[in-house]
Amino acid sequence: MKRSLSFMIVLVCMSTLVSAQQYLYIKKKGEMPAERLSVHDVIKLRTENGDDWIKGRIQAIAKESLTLNDQVFPYQNIEGIRTYNSLVKVTGTAIWGAGVFFSSIAFINRLANGDAPLLRTGQIIFGTSMVAGGALVSWMARSTYRTSKGYYFEVIDLNESYAP
Missing domain, CATH: 1.20.5 (Single alpha-helices involved in coiled-coils or other helix-helix interfaces)
Known part of the structure; x- marks a missing residue:
């Protein structure tokens, strides 16, 4: 009994240390999510006024923005995201x-x-x-999701408390 209780306490404590609790879903209306991105995933991103794709590792996912290479990109300014099947x-x-x-x-x-x-x-x-x-x-390993083709971003934050 004591062993299982201590095991459960250790599991609960370890689950609080998980850093990737935010997910960015790339979706198209009426379809299943095309891609699920989390913190530390490598992507390429293109802004509406940018000519080149910016490659980097996702550092943070917030409700209104994405942090890549220490730069914050609001979702409304993102024209497309490119992912790769490693x-x-x-x-x-x-x-x-x-x-x-x-x-x-x-x-x-x-x-x-x-x-x-x-x-x-x-x-x-x-x-x-x-x-x-x-x-x-x-x-062929790359997948490109453009907002002009109907894709949009949905953030799932498991760290957020859902109190009624």
Whole structure:
């Protein structure tokens, strides 16, 4: 009995130390949430008057704004958010790297042996297709949510007390 009570007290105390209690849902009207972001997620953000995407780690999520790279961005000024699927991005980078590695091994081997041509047509086609395929897979890993396409932001704050 004492063991289970002390275990429960430890669990309750540990749950109060969790920092990511705020979530930002990216939604489209009438659909399930497209993405759920929390503190420390890496995203790219574009403001309405900005030309470039700003990459950074989410530092804080508030009801009216998002903090990224020590800058506060109000939700009404955000034109779009871009997220990345890390597993797909890593796979694309690995395919791209394999294409470069394969081509460079063949090139160095034929250069060391004094063979001509340094790369055969099949090796060039294979290496180029691996590099292009890896770049395509990495590009497919990103998801872009623009407010102009009907997406909006909803904040869920579990730290907020809901008293009637």
